[in-house]
Amino acid sequence: MTDLRGLSDLHRLDPGWARALEPAAGRLEEIAERLKLEEDAGRDFLPAPEHILRAFEAPLHDVRVLIVGQDPYPTPGHPIGLSFATEGHVRPLPRSLANIYRELHDDLGIEAATTGDLSRWSEQGVLLLNRVLTVGAGAAGSHRAFGWQSVTDLAIEALVARRRPLVAILWGKDAQALAPLLGETPTLQSAHPSPLSASRGFFGSRPFSRTNELLRQQGADPVDWRVVETPQGATQPALF
Structure with a gap:
C-alpha cells in the first residue's frame, strides 16, 4: 500500500514553499484521500508519491522562470514531478519534449x-509546474477534477507576490488561462509543443532567448538552457 501521509506534510519542502502552501494543507489532505481511493479501486496513479510535490523542493526565493504544463505524463516510469520532464532512462522521449528540444x-x-530529465533547469530556478500534479496511469487528464488547480494557483500567486525577477512561459490554452494571476509579470x-499544435506557433517562438533577454532587463542572470553539462573543451552555445 502506498504511503500518502507525506503529501500534506509541507515540512519536507523548501521552507519558502512550505509557508506559501500552508493554506492548501487541507486541500492536499483531501487529494491524498482521493488518491488512496483510486489505489484501493486498483487504479494506479503517477508520479510516485515522493515526486508529486517535487517542483516545490527547490527554493521559492530562487525561482526566476515559470514553465507551466498540464498534467504529468500518464506512462508509468515517465513523470518525475517536473512539467515536461521524464526519468533519465526514458526512450524515446515524449514528442512534446522532443519538440521543445527542437x-x-x-x-x-x-x-x-538524449535524456528527458530537466533537473538542471530546476536547479537554476526554472519552476517546471504542472497545473495538475497527478494522473491516472494510462489516462491523460484523469485527475483534473481532484482540486490540484487551487494548489498550483496558490503557488503562482506566491511567486508573483515576491516581487522578484520572474518570466512566465505559457504554452497552450490551459497554461494561458493563468495569465490573470501573473499580473505584470x-x-x-x-x-x-504537442505534435498536435507545435506547428501553429510554438516552432519559431524563441522562448528561451526571449526569456533570457527579459531576465536581463530585470537585472537577473540568464538561464543556461543546456540540459546536460557541455564536456570540457567543447564549444558552449551563446545564452542569448
Missing part, C-alpha cells in the same frame, strides 16, 4: 539532449 536548438543552437505565450 525549438531550443533552433533558438540557441543547443543540441537536443513578463509573459511569453505560444501554442503548446
Whole structure:
C-alpha cells in the first residue's frame, strides 16, 4: 500500500514553499484521500508519491522562470514531478519534449539532449509546474477534477507576490488561462509543443532567448538552457 501521509506534510519542502502552501494543507489532505481511493479501486496513479510535490523542493526565493504544463505524463516510469520532464532512462522521449528540444536548438543552437530529465533547469530556478500534479496511469487528464488547480494557483500567486525577477512561459490554452494571476509579470505565450499544435506557433517562438533577454532587463542572470553539462573543451552555445 502506498504511503500518502507525506503529501500534506509541507515540512519536507523548501521552507519558502512550505509557508506559501500552508493554506492548501487541507486541500492536499483531501487529494491524498482521493488518491488512496483510486489505489484501493486498483487504479494506479503517477508520479510516485515522493515526486508529486517535487517542483516545490527547490527554493521559492530562487525561482526566476515559470514553465507551466498540464498534467504529468500518464506512462508509468515517465513523470518525475517536473512539467515536461521524464526519468533519465526514458526512450524515446515524449514528442512534446522532443519538440521543445527542437525549438531550443533552433533558438540557441543547443543540441537536443538524449535524456528527458530537466533537473538542471530546476536547479537554476526554472519552476517546471504542472497545473495538475497527478494522473491516472494510462489516462491523460484523469485527475483534473481532484482540486490540484487551487494548489498550483496558490503557488503562482506566491511567486508573483515576491516581487522578484520572474518570466512566465505559457504554452497552450490551459497554461494561458493563468495569465490573470501573473499580473505584470513578463509573459511569453505560444501554442503548446504537442505534435498536435507545435506547428501553429510554438516552432519559431524563441522562448528561451526571449526569456533570457527579459531576465536581463530585470537585472537577473540568464538561464543556461543546456540540459546536460557541455564536456570540457567543447564549444558552449551563446545564452542569448
